[in-house]
Amino acid sequence: MAHVPFEYGLFLAAALFLIGLVGVLVRRNLIFVLASIEIMLNAAGLAFVVAGSRWGRADGQVMFIFILAMAASEVAVGLALALLFRRMFGSLDIDEASRMRG
Amino acid sequence: MTVVFYIAGVVAVIATLLVITRRNTIHALLYLIVSLFAVAVVFYTLGAPFVAALEVIVYAGAIVVLFLFTVMLLNIGRESEAEERRRVRPVAWIGPSILAAVLLVELAVAVASGATAQVGARAVEPREVGVALYGPYAIGVELASTLLLAALIGARHLGQRQHEHDIGELAGAGVAAAGPQGGGPDAGGPAGGPADEAGEKAPAEEPEPALVGDEEPEAAPRTTRFWRKDEP
Numbered sequence A: 001m002a003h004v005p006f007e008y009g010l011f012l013a014a015a016l017f018l019i020g021l022v023g024v025l026v027r028r029n030l031i032f033v034l035a036s037i038e039i040m041l042n043a044a045g046l047a048f049v050v051a052g053s054r055w056g057r058a059d060g061q062v063m064f065i066f067i068l069a070m071a072a073s074e075v076a077v078g079l080a081l082a083l084l085f086r087r088m089f090g091s092l093d094i095d096e097a098s099r100m101r102g
Numbered sequence B: 001m002t003v004v005f006y007i008a009g010v011v012a013v014i015a016t017l018l019v020i021t022r023r024n025t026i027h028a029l030l031y032l033i034v035s036l037f038a039v040a041v042v043f044y045t046l047g048a049p050f051v052a053a054l055e056v057i058v059y060a061g062a063i064v065v066l067f068l069f070t071v072m073l074l075n076i077g078r079e080s081e082a083e084e085r086r087r088v089r090p091v092a093w094i095g096p097s098i099l100a101a102v103l104l105v106e107l108a109v110a111v112a113s114g115a116t117a118q119v120g121a122r123a124v125e126p127r128e129v130g131v132a133l134y135g136p137y138a139i140g141v142e143l144a145s146t147l148l149l150a151a152l153i154g155a156r157h158l159g160q161r162q163h164e165h166d167i168g169e170l171a172g173a174g175v176a177a178a179g180p181q182g183g184g185p186d187a188g189g190p191a192g193g194p195a196d197e198a199g200e201k202a203p204a205e206e207p208e209p210a211l212v213g214d215e216e217p218e219a220a221p222r223t224t225r226f227w228r229k230d231e232p
Helices: A006-026 A030-054 A059-089 A094-098 B002-021 B025-045 B049-074 B078-087 B090-112 B126-134 B138-201 B209-230
Strands: none
Touching: A006 A030, A006 B002, A006 B025, A006 B090, A030 A059, A030 B002, A030 B025, A030 B049, A059 A094, A059 B049, A059 B126, A059 B138, B002 B025, B025 B049, B049 B126, B126 B138
């Protein structure tokens, strides 16, 4: 087993989360936005696992499993919305959705 | 194993940076797989082998493959790449990157000021995870299954809507086309009987409400036609 300081694990999780956040803020393609959200959820799960490993408890991994289920359901609905979005607007640019059509 | 953690962490950060900077969707998703594998290695080094396996199976194996299926279904090609190049200018990266860097430094300072502790000193076996999952967290498992069912129904509904709409339009057009031809004689038979009976009864009794309802659709077009004749 690795013996790394607790802070480094949390730092890695924070770095991954913020990279995902930058991806959500910058990218305009809906697929990239969904992938960035996946990165952020994965980073949150990493923080849970690091914290669970810090105290040698299983709760962190249980929380990761719940996050996994949530990410899977989120990506299923999100990609169905992406298909619908492409059909409606002919593009995956999320700025297209700022136009309202009565 | 400690060195493995650092190498995997660096690989994860670099691969994730490449994910959000690629213009080609397929390349980005392949880098995302690399990033998730690196995180799985991190999980393993931290003494969480069960979660490492789940990361590979569910994240890299199911979720990213779902992304790839969608990308191929959407037929994203060169034009999407060119549009992305046009939409996302390099200037757009500056603001979010600065804000994220500031947050990262703040978080690093906040975490480093706490008490130092070693992580990954003890491996948490899958058996312990299972006992916790079906012991105190059993209600969470139920809720997660409900969430997955809701996502299943929602994804099916969203994917089906346009199809049903097409079918509805086709059925509507079919009914509209068959209405005057097929519906006319069928509707005329029963309607003729009561109308004849009503014609006999009408002088003697008050007109029935159903009779008025039958007459109105015929009367309305005539009036509009007369109006159109009179107006010019």
